[in-house]
Amino acid sequence: MRMNNKIFLIISFLICVALHADDAKSLDKVTLMTHWLPQAQFAGYYAAKDFGIYKKYGLDVTIKNADPFNSASELIKQGKADFITLFLSSAIKLRANGLKLINIAQTSQGSALLFVAKKSSGIQKPEDINGRKIGLWMSDFQEIPQAFLKQYKINAKIVPIASGINLFLWNGIDLVTVMHYNEFNTIINSGIDNDELTTFYFSDHNLDIPEDGIYCMEAFYRKNPDICRRFVLASMEGWRYALEHENDVLSKLSGRMKELHLAYNKFHQQWMLKKVGTDIFRKGKSPGALSEAQYLKCSEVLLKDGIIKKVPGYTEFHINPGGEKNADK
Amino acid sequence: MLTNKSLAFKLSLYILTCTILIFIVVFTHNWLVSRRLLLKSLEDNAQNLAISTANKLDQFFISASAAPSNIALYLEISSPTEKEILEYQSLILKNSPEIYGICIAFEPYRFHKKSLLFAPYFYRKTPAEIVYMDISNDASHYFYADWYQIPKEINKPLWSEPYFDDGAGNVLMSTYSVPFYKNTGKEKKFTGIVTADISLSWLQKQVASLKFFKSGYGFLISKYGSILTFPDPGKIMNDTIFSMAEEEKNPELRKIGREMTKGKSGFVPFHSTLLQRKCWMYYTPLKTTDWALAVVFPEDELFAELSRLHWNIIFLSSCGILILFLMIIAISHKITSPLRKLALLTKDIGSGHFDIQQLPELDRNDEIGGLSRAFASMQKSLSQYIKNLQETTAAKERIESELSIARDIQRSIIPKLFPAFPECAEFDVYAILESAKAVGGDLYDFFFIDDDHLFFSVGDVSGKGVPASLFMAVTQTLFRATAKKHTSAGEMVSNINKDLCRDNEMSMFVTYFLCILNIRTGELEFCNAGHNPPYIINHKSGELKQLRKIHGLPLGTFERPYTSEKITISAGDTIILYSDGVTEAFNAADEQFSDPRLESLIRENKNLSARQLAELILSEVKKFANGCEQSDDITIEVLTYHGLKK
Numbered sequence: 001m002r003m004n005n006k007i008f009l010i011i012s013f014l015i016c017v018a019l020h021a022d023d024a025k026s027l028d029k030v031t032l033m034t035h036w037l038p039q040a041q042f043a044g045y046y047a048a049k050d051f052g053i054y055k056k057y058g059l060d061v062t063i064k065n066a067d068p069f070n071s072a073s074e075l076i077k078q079g080k081a082d083f084i085t086l087f088l089s090s091a092i093k094l095r096a097n098g099l100k101l102i103n104i105a106q107t108s109q110g111s112a113l114l115f116v117a118k119k120s121s122g123i124q125k126p127e128d129i130n131g132r133k134i135g136l137w138m139s140d141f142q143e144i145p146q147a148f149l150k151q152y153k154i155n156a157k158i159v160p161i162a163s164g165i166n167l168f169l170w171n172g173i174d175l176v177t178v179m180h181y182n183e184f185n186t187i188i189n190s191g192i193d194n195d196e197l198t199t200f201y202f203s204d205h206n207l208d209i210p211e212d213g214i215y216c217m218e219a220f221y222r223k224n225p226d227i228c229r230r231f232v233l234a235s236m237e238g239w240r241y242a243l244e245h246e247n248d249v250l251s252k253l254s255g256r257m258k259e260l261h262l263a264y265n266k267f268h269q270q271w272m273l274k275k276v277g278t279d280i281f282r283k284g285k286s287p288g289a290l291s292e293a294q295y296l297k298c299s300e301v302l303l304k305d306g307i308i309k310k311v312p313g314y315t316e317f318h319i320n321p322g323g324e325k326n327a328d329k
Numbered sequence: 330m331l332t333n334k335s336l337a338f339k340l341s342l343y344i345l346t347c348t349i350l351i352f353i354v355v356f357t358h359n360w361l362v363s364r365r366l367l368l369k370s371l372e373d374n375a376q377n378l379a380i381s382t383a384n385k386l387d388q389f390f391i392s393a394s395a396a397p398s399n400i401a402l403y404l405e406i407s408s409p410t411e412k413e414i415l416e417y418q419s420l421i422l423k424n425s426p427e428i429y430g431i432c433i434a435f436e437p438y439r440f441h442k443k444s445l446l447f448a449p450y451f452y453r454k455t456p457a458e459i460v461y462m463d464i465s466n467d468a469s470h471y472f473y474a475d476w477y478q479i480p481k482e483i484n485k486p487l488w489s490e491p492y493f494d495d496g497a498g499n500v501l502m503s504t505y506s507v508p509f510y511k512n513t514g515k516e517k518k519f520t521g522i523v524t525a526d527i528s529l530s531w532l533q534k535q536v537a538s539l540k541f542f543k544s545g546y547g548f549l550i551s552k553y554g555s556i557l558t559f560p561d562p563g564k565i566m567n568d569t570i571f572s573m574a575e576e577e578k579n580p581e582l583r584k585i586g587r588e589m590t591k592g593k594s595g596f597v598p599f600h601s602t603l604l605q606r607k608c609w610m611y612y613t614p615l616k617t618t619d620w621a622l623a624v625v626f627p628e629d630e631l632f633a634e635l636s637r638l639h640w641n642i643i644f645l646s647s648c649g650i651l652i653l654f655l656m657i658i659a660i661s662h663k664i665t666s667p668l669r670k671l672a673l674l675t676k677d678i679g680s681g682h683f684d685i686q687q688l689p690e691l692d693r694n695d696e697i698g699g700l701s702r703a704f705a706s707m708q709k710s711l712s713q714y715i716k717n718l719q720e721t722t723a724a725k726e727r728i729e730s731e732l733s734i735a736r737d738i739q740r741s742i743i744p745k746l747f748p749a750f751p752e753c754a755e756f757d758v759y760a761i762l763e764s765a766k767a768v769g770g771d772l773y774d775f776f777f778i779d780d781d782h783l784f785f786s787v788g789d790v791s792g793k794g795v796p797a798s799l800f801m802a803v804t805q806t807l808f809r810a811t812a813k814k815h816t817s818a819g820e821m822v823s824n825i826n827k828d829l830c831r832d833n834e835m836s837m838f839v840t841y842f843l844c845i846l847n848i849r850t851g852e853l854e855f856c857n858a859g860h861n862p863p864y865i866i867n868h869k870s871g872e873l874k875q876l877r878k879i880h881g882l883p884l885g886t887f888e889r890p891y892t893s894e895k896i897t898i899s900a901g902d903t904i905i906l907y908s909d910g911v912t913e914a915f916n917a918a919d920e921q922f923s924d925p926r927l928e929s930l931i932r933e934n935k936n937l938s939a940r941q942l943a944e945l946i947l948s949e950v951k952k953f954a955n956g957c958e959q960s961d962d963i964t965i966e967v968l969t970y971h972g973l974k975k
Contacts, residue, residue, distance in 0.1 A: 069470050133482070138473070159482065162473035166490055169553050172482030189572040190553035191583075191590045261493035263567045267576040 027060035028227050033081035034065045035072040037163070038256040040273035041182065041212070042085065043249050044107075044280070048238025050252045051245070057234035059227070068162035071139040073099065082220055083231060087211045088290070088298050089143035095317055096308035100218040103318045105232045106290035107239070108211040109282045112180040112275070113144055115200040116187060121174045123198050126152040126205070132174035135161040144202055144209055145177050147301045151205065165190070181275035185268055209298045212276075213290065218316075225321060232322030236288055243277040246270060290318045336668070337661035344657050345650065352646050360639055367635055368609075371626075372596040375541070375611035379594075379624045382539055382547065383615050389427055389535070390488070390527075390617040394505045396425045397523040398486070400433065401509035404523065411440075415449055415461070422451045422459055429453055429502060429528040430494075432464065434471050435521035439511075446471075450497055452526065464497050476504040477522050484508060484519075488618040490555050491529055491566040501529040501566055503557065529565060533558040536622070542633075544604055545626030552619040554586050560603060577602050585610065589621035601625055667697045671704060683712040732795060736764075739798045742805055743773055747940065750777075755848040755973060758785060759940040760966040761947050763910070763959070770797030770839075771908045771962035772805050778812050778845065786843035787860065787906040787966050791883070800837045804829065804884065808843070818845050818856040819880065819893035826858070829885040838885035842906055849973050851900070856893035859883035861909055864928065866935045868901025873932050900972025903939065905931060907946070910963035914950045922953050939967040 034042045045063055048054045054061040064081065066072040072084040073094050086094075088106065095101050115134070117123035123132065129152070136142055138160035149156060159173050165183050168176035169190055178184045180201070188194060202208070214232060221228050242249040250269050257264040281287055292314045299311040334342075400421060403409070409417065414433060422431045430452030440447040446465030454460045464471055471477050476489045486507040494502050505525045510517035532549060536558040539547040549557040554569035564573070570589065574582035581599055588595055594613040601608040604627050612623040629636075674685055688705045692698065749758055760773045770793050775785035788804060790797040807825045815821035822843065829839070840860035846853050859882050862875045881891040898904070907927070914922040930949055934942055943965045950963060 068473065160473070161478070162470065164475065166475045166553070167479050167482060170479045170483055170487065172479050189569045189575065190555075191569070191571045191587050193587075261495050265567050265572050267572055 027055065027058055028224075028230075029060045029062070030082040030227060030231065031062045031064060031080070032083045032085070032231075033072045033075050034063065035085045035087070035212075037065055037067055037262055038253065038260060039182065039262075040250065040253060040269040041179075041276055043242040043253060043269075043273050043276070044239030045085075045235055046238075046253055046256065047242035047245070047249045048234050050249070051238075051241055053238050053241060054231075054234045057230040059230055059234060061231070066139070068137065068139055073101075076101070076215070076217065083214055083216050085212050086215050087141055087143070088213055088294075089209055089211075089302060090141065091213065091215055092295075092299055092302055092312065092317070093143055093307055095312045096302070096310060101215045102218045102221055102316070103213045103215055103290055104221065104228050105214040105235065105288035105320065105322055106210055106294070106318070107213055107235075107280050107288060108276075109279055109285050110210055111144070111201070111203040111208045112211060112279065113141075113202045114178060114180055114184065115145070115148070115175045115202075116168070116178050116184065117175045117198045117200075118171075118192070119196050119198050121171075123174060126154060126200065129154045129156050129175060131156065133157045133159050133172070135159050135167055135173040135176040137161060137163070137177060141177070143302060143305075143307055144207055146307070147305050148200065148202055148205060148207055150305050151207070181272045181279075185271055189265075189268065207301065209301065210290070210294055221319065228319075229321035232288060232320075236322055239277065239280055239287075242273060243281075246273060249273070288322050289320050336665045337658060340661040341654060341657040345654055348650060348653060352650070356639070356642065356646070359642075360635075363635055363638075364632065367632065371609070371631055372611065375596065375609070375624055375626070376594075376613070378539065378541065379547075379611045379613045379622055382536070382624070383613050383622045386532075386535065386549075386622065387615050387617045390505070390615065393425070393427045393525050393527055394486070394488075394507075394617065396421050396428055396431060397505055397507045397525040400431070401507040401523045404433070404509050404520070405511065411447075411449075415451075418449060419451050419459055419461065422453075425525070426456075427527065427531070428525045429500065429531075430497070430524075430526040432497075432524045432526075433521060434464070434477055434524070436519060437472075439520045452497070462497065476506045476524055480506040480508045480522055481519060488551075488620065490551050490553060491557050493566065494526065502526045503529060503532075503551070529557055533562065533565070539624065541624050541626040542630040543627075544630065545608075545624065546603070547622060547624045549615075550586070550589060550621050550623070552590060554590050557620065573602070585612065588612070589614070589623065592619065592621070598628070599625075601627070664697070667693075667701065671701065675704070678708060678711070683708065683715060735795055735798060739802060742802055744775060749775060753848065754971060756783065756846065756968055756970050757939045758783075758966070758968045759938075759943045761943050761964065763947065763963040765793065765910070765959045765962050770794075770801055771910065771964040772801045772839075773906070773964050773966045774805055774808065775966070775968075776809065776812070781847050781849050783846045783848055784808070784812050784843065785846070785906070785966060785968060786841060787863075787908060787964055788839050788841040788884075789860065789908045789910075789962070789964070790839040791837055793962075796835065796837065800835075800839060800885075804839050804841070817893055818843055818854045819891050822856045822858055822880070822884070822891040822893070823889075826881075826884045826891065827888050830888045833885050836885075838883040840883040844904065844906075844968075846898075846968070846970065848970075851898045851902075851970060851972060852895055853898050853904070854893050854895045856880045856891055858891060861907060861912065863907065864905040864931055865898070866903040866905075866931065867899070868903070869899060871935065873928065873935065875928075898970050900970060903935070903942070903967060903969040905942065905946075906964075906966040906968075908962060908964040910959070910961035911946065911950055911965060913961060914954050914963065915957055915960060916953050916955055917957050922950055926953070939969045943967045 032045055034045065049061050049063055066075060072081065072086055073090065075081050076084045077099060091101055091103060123129060134156045136145055136158050161167055165176055165178065165187055167173050178187065187197065214235060216228060250266055250273065253269060254264045254266065295314045295318060299308070302308045303311060400418065403417065418431055418433060422428060430450060432448060432450040434448040437445050448463060448465040448471055450462050450464045451459055475492065480487055486505065489504045489506065491501060491503050494500060507523045509520055509523060511520045536547045536549055546560045548559045550570050551557055554571050555566065556564045556568045556570065559565055570586035571583055574580065574586060579600065585597055585599060589612045592614040596609065596611045599608055599610050607628045608625050609628060609631060610623050610625045612621055614621050674688065677685055688701055743762060747759055758775050762771055762773060770790035772788045773786065775783060778784050786808065788801065790801045807828055811825060812821065815824065822841065841858040842855065842860040842863060844853055844855040855876060857879050859879060862877045864873055864875050866873050878894060880893060881889065912922055912924050912927055930946060934945055937945060946965050947963060
């Protein structure tokens with residue numbers, strides 16, 4: 001009797017191990033590198049991972065994050081990531097400069113970038129920026145702010161900053177680049193009222209260039225089109241899930257942020273998730289698609305500013321394995 | 330509603346209502362004033378507590394900032410070797426227990442021409458163990474850290490916002506950064522930053538040790554509102570006072586936050602989400618750091634003593650009011666008991682017992698005594714009055730009984746027996762007198778003057794009652810007494826009028842109609858002295874006519890001769906005499922029975938016997954009056970002539 005029990009237990013254990021091994025084997029292991037530190041800006045990817053959506057699509061995704069000193073593009077170049085998220089402008093620049101990146105989903109559909117100045121600094125219009133100190137992120141996000149400065153022929157002193165707004169708050173710089181869904185709210189939450197700020201939303205200055213998208217190397221896509229398709233589909237589903245299960249997703253996110261000792265403020269992250277979510281699922285736009293018009297507009301800005309010499313082909317740059325092409329061309 | 334309640338009740342109600350109102354006013358005033366005083370004194374206490382704590386913290390920050398300032402000065406005026414720097418740095422840290430770590434971070438190539446970075450860092454791994462590391466070895470890119478970049482850009486030392494020092498100190502900290510410069514002949518060249526880190530957990534302990542009542546707390550915020558210490562450690566670094574205001578949807582808190590970050594102080598009420606109730610907050614800036622300290626205490630704890638005191642007052646006052654209530658009840662009972670006694674006695678007196686002698690409280694000098702005495706006097710007057718009334722009533726009763734006798738006498742004067750002359754077949758006579766008052770002024774009469782002549786008459790004396798009836802008796806007696814002496818009716822009336830006029834000081838008069846019927850011939854002589862003209866029914870022709878002729882004024886007015894006239898009536902003819910009580914009978918609508926109505930009544934019933942006709946007229950008049958009071962005597966006399974039967 002005792003013997004039989006032992007045999008039964010051993011057989012059960014072996015079956016479990018076998019099944020588990022089989023399960024693991026059937027998932028495709030990939031790595032995603034977000035282009036900034038963990039925050040609600042990437043809530044869809046975290047939701048897809050934390051709530052089993054990637055797994056449902058046969059993917060075992062490891063999510064890493066870039067930081068101010070280690071850009072996502074550098075890391076994909078080094079082969080440390082299969083997928084990265086990136087600003088459209090940065091991606092076109094990299095592609096034109098020879099890095100064979102392709103856009104497999106354009107999540108952001110509009111610009112959330114802006115310059116902020118304190119009204120007390122006397123800055124009210126773009127010309128007032130001349131000769132002032134502007135804080136610009138040192139890694140991948142500089143193209144559009146630079147385009148803004150060129151558009152108005154502004155000669156200002158650029159102060160590279162890593163992240164945050166403290167230098168701006170302390171008046172170490174006169175203007176700072178911020179994302180509306182993130183740092184802008186942080187400024188408000190530092191006790192400065194909206195009416196004490198001058199804002200230059202780039203979208204109001206003919207620079208409504210969409211931002212975040214999902215990228216991979218062209219070679220990787222050629223080799224694994226199905227993985228790319230599943231990754232995009234699962235990521236978009238993750239975004240929908242995140243918007244519908246805000247509290248669950250944010251609670252997981254808080255764990256990730258606290259692990260990295262980042263300041264986590266639920267209210268702020270909630271705000272960010274709503275803003276980013278609204279941008280992804282805009283009325284009349286098909287989520288994840290990059291229209292040729294959007295692409296060409298961004299490329300022309302880069303071309304005009306001399307950031308790129310030649311516009312890479314749209315069809316080579318954007319493949320949307322997870323959805324349809326945007327209607328507006 | 331209150332009118333039905335007893336005096337005692339009303340008295341208690343009014344006095345108690347006033348007392349309670351006064352109590353409420355005094356209590357509320359007392360509550361508000363003591364609350365204000367308490368709040369003022371608490372504000373002072375809170376201010377003292379906050380300021381002394383702030384001073385203590387300032388002392389700490391002064392002491393903590395002294396070390397990096399001294400090192401910066403040292404580096405500016407001398408050029409020490411790496412070894413010297415490290416020795417000095419570790420020595421200073423060892424002697425500055427409030428400092429968690431000290432770093433000297435140089436600009437690229439500014440320490441060694443050959444090496445890009447140099448940033449030696451000493452920190453306390455444990456309170457006793459100081460550890461060294463060069464943070465430039467780590468890929469942390471210190472040039473972009475707030476503690477380095479901000480003082481470099483603004484050329485001023487500063488305390489940083491709270492942050493977690495990842496990879497180096499590995500604790501939540503704030504850093505005091507002092508930029509230092511080297512003179513290169515022309516200008517001062519920025520060379521690096523010296524920092525002193527303080528662990529926020531130490532600060533948290535300092536602020537947490539502040540005790541404000543039972544559950545009050547303190548917290549510290551940075552220049553831009555970041556939470557530096559808080560009872561809920563989860564808020565530290567993650568929240569700002571403004572994000573909390575946003576999350577709680579509390580614009581007041583944002584306002585307070587802005588005041589705090591502007592370096593102001595104040596004492597304000599606010600809702601603490603942490604304590605879930607209304608609180609008061611005193612905030613004050615720290616002089617050394619641009620930070621602000623707030624002390625928060627719940628209002629209910631603040632006012633706990635005051636509340637207890639006021640509950641005591643309410644309890645004692647309630648007891649007092651209850652006692653007052655009982656006293657008022659007792660006193661008002663005592664005051665009103667003579668009144669109640671008096672009321673009972675009044676009831677007795679009212680029911681006729683005037684002889685009650687025991688009136689209460691007559692010897693008192695207050696209102697009750699006055700009332701009692703007035704009542705006694707009233708009782709006396711009443712008693713006297715009743716006595717008089719009894720006498721008067723007795724007199725009245727006597728008069729009434731005499732009047733009754735007079736009435737009987739009057740009634741006895743007029744013939745009342747019918748049929749009056751049963752042996753006479755020649756005629757039939759019937760008469761009714763219905764007096765309006767006990768003794769009437771009407772009269773009728775019939776009697777034989779001789780064997781052939783029947784005297785019959787109707788009269789109406791002016792006025793009513795005893796005088797009228799006496800006058801009537803005189804008149805009737807005179808006629809009876811003198812009827813036989815006279816030859817004609819006119820003469821008879823003239824003579825009697827003369828008698829009546831004589832000594833008629835009362836100016837009374839009587840209307841009179843008299844007939845003398847020869848029962849054998851049917852000759853009828855009549856004289857009308859101002860009386861209602863009688864009706865006569867002609868049996869043969871069925872005609873009804875009125876004997877309209879008036880032969881003179883009523884008797885007793887003027888002395889003057891009266892005439893008479895004669896007619897002959899036939900067998901079957903009927904003569905109807907009446908007084909004005911018939912035609913002038915009123916009904917409820919103030920209408921008179923009237924001549925036409927009487928005339929048509931007679932015409933319709935001309936074949937009735939004398940008795941039937943007389944009774945019918947009376948019943949019709951009564952029917953007409955329909956219960957209305959009879960204002961005048963009613964007299965009806967009907968004579969039917971049958972003629973001589975052979």
